[in-house]
Amino acid sequence: MKIPRVGLGTFRLKGRDLNISLKSALKVGFRHIDTAQIYDNEGEIGKFLKQAQIPRQDLFLTTKVWTNHLSKEDLIPSLQESLERLQTSYVDLTLIHWPSPKNQVPLKETLTELLRAKNKGMTKAIGVSNFTTEQLREAVDLIGKEHILTNQIEIHPFLQNRKVSRLCQELGIQVTAYMPLAYGEVIQSKEISYIAKKHKLTNAEVSLSWLLDQGFVVIPSSTNEDHLRSNFNTGVGILDEEDQKIISELEKNYRIANPDFSPQWD
Numbered sequence: 001m002k003i004p005r006v007g008l009g010t011f012r013l014k015g016r017d018l019n020i021s022l023k024s025a026l027k028v029g030f031r032h033i034d035t036a037q038i039y040d041n042e043g044e045i046g047k048f049l050k051q052a053q054i055p056r057q058d059l060f061l062t063t064k065v066w067t068n069h070l071s072k073e074d075l076i077p078s079l080q081e082s083l084e085r086l087q088t089s090y091v092d093l094t095l096i097h098w099p100s101p102k103n104q105v106p107l108k109e110t111l112t113e114l115l116r117a118k119n120k121g122m123t124k125a126i127g128v129s130n131f132t133t134e135q136l137r138e139a140v141d142l143i144g145k146e147h148i149l150t151n152q153i154e155i156h157p158f159l160q161n162r163k164v165s166r167l168c169q170e171l172g173i174q175v176t177a178y179m180p181l182a183y184g185e186v187i188q189s190k191e192i193s194y195i196a197k198k199h200k201l202t203n204a205e206v207s208l209s210w211l212l213d214q215g216f217v218v219i220p221s222s223t224n225e226d227h228l229r230s231n232f233n234t235g236v237g238i239l240d241e242e243d244q245k246i247i248s249e250l251e252k253n254y255r256i257a258n259p260d261f262s263p264q265w266d
């Protein structure tokens with residue numbers, strides 16, 4: 001199962017902004033939408049998609065189970081509530097949003113429930129997010145790499161996350177790069193502007209193209225139709241060796257999503 005290469009991020013989007021983003025995104029061609037229980041927008045997304053009358057099989061919907069729903073008692077009921085909010089009988093992908101803080105819920109328990117949800121038809125695939133190499137290895141040991149579709153992690157030119165992405169690729173687990181524009185910060189980068197000018201691209205396109213060239217899925221968010229159109233249509237195979245070298249030197253371990261319950265990062 002392949003995840004559509006470019007998806008729509010919806011973190012922080014609600015109300016009018018969410019509606020504008022969804023409407024423009026669907027118009028320019030997005031069909032892969034990334035949400036999460038904690039974003040508190042599954043209900044609005046469900047309502048919007050129902051009204052938009054896009055055939056369900058044309059959509060790729062991802063949701064993520066929040067850390068308070070990882071136990072045997074909570075996971076399936078909470079996913080059922082997500083499905084109700086999204087007004088669908090299944091999602092395409094369900095992720096563990098963050099590893100259980102302080103290992104309160106054993107990974108085996110959560111993965112077993114996720115597999116049960118998959119067997120019940122509530123989700124086509126399962127995966128993880130914000131997993132370190134150690135946690136990913138543990139997950140693979142517990143259920144096998146064939147059951148883990150993706151590890152969704154922060155990756156952009158300033159946090160390249162090479163160790164985890166390399167392991168994912170060795171294991172054949174797709175990498176989904178979240179915050180692929182460093183929440184807009186790539187737009188300010190002089191080095192990225194240099195590459196953009198050289199190829200007549202925008203800075204956002206340089207960052208997304210660099211990620212797509214590595215075989216990663218990207219899920220940028222935007223409320224601007226022109227941005228969405230260019231994000232969705234970002235080309236691949238444009239950047240040359242000089243560009244790749246310049247970007248590789250932008251790594252500065254600049255992590256934006258780093259809550260106090262984060263795992264011990266690689």
Ligand SMILES: NC(=O)c1ccc[n+]([C@@H]2O[C@H](COP(=O)([O-])OP(=O)(O)OC[C@H]3O[C@@H](n4cnc5c(N)ncnc54)[C@H](OP(=O)(O)O)[C@@H]3O)[C@@H](O)[C@H]2O)c1
Nearest residue numbers: 009010011178179180181182183184204220221222223227
């Ligand atoms: N798994 C996790 O723990 C996790 C954590 C964080 C995020 N995520 C996911 O990743 C998604 C993306 O992350 P993000 O939204 O935080 O950051 P992002 O996609 O890196 O950046 C979004 C920002 O970039 C701007 N932007 C987008 N396209 C642009 C373009 N073509 N040109 C110029 N500016 C552009 C947007 O402004 P405009 O609206 O003006 O375009 C917005 O301010 C989230 O929405 C969420 O779905 C997952």
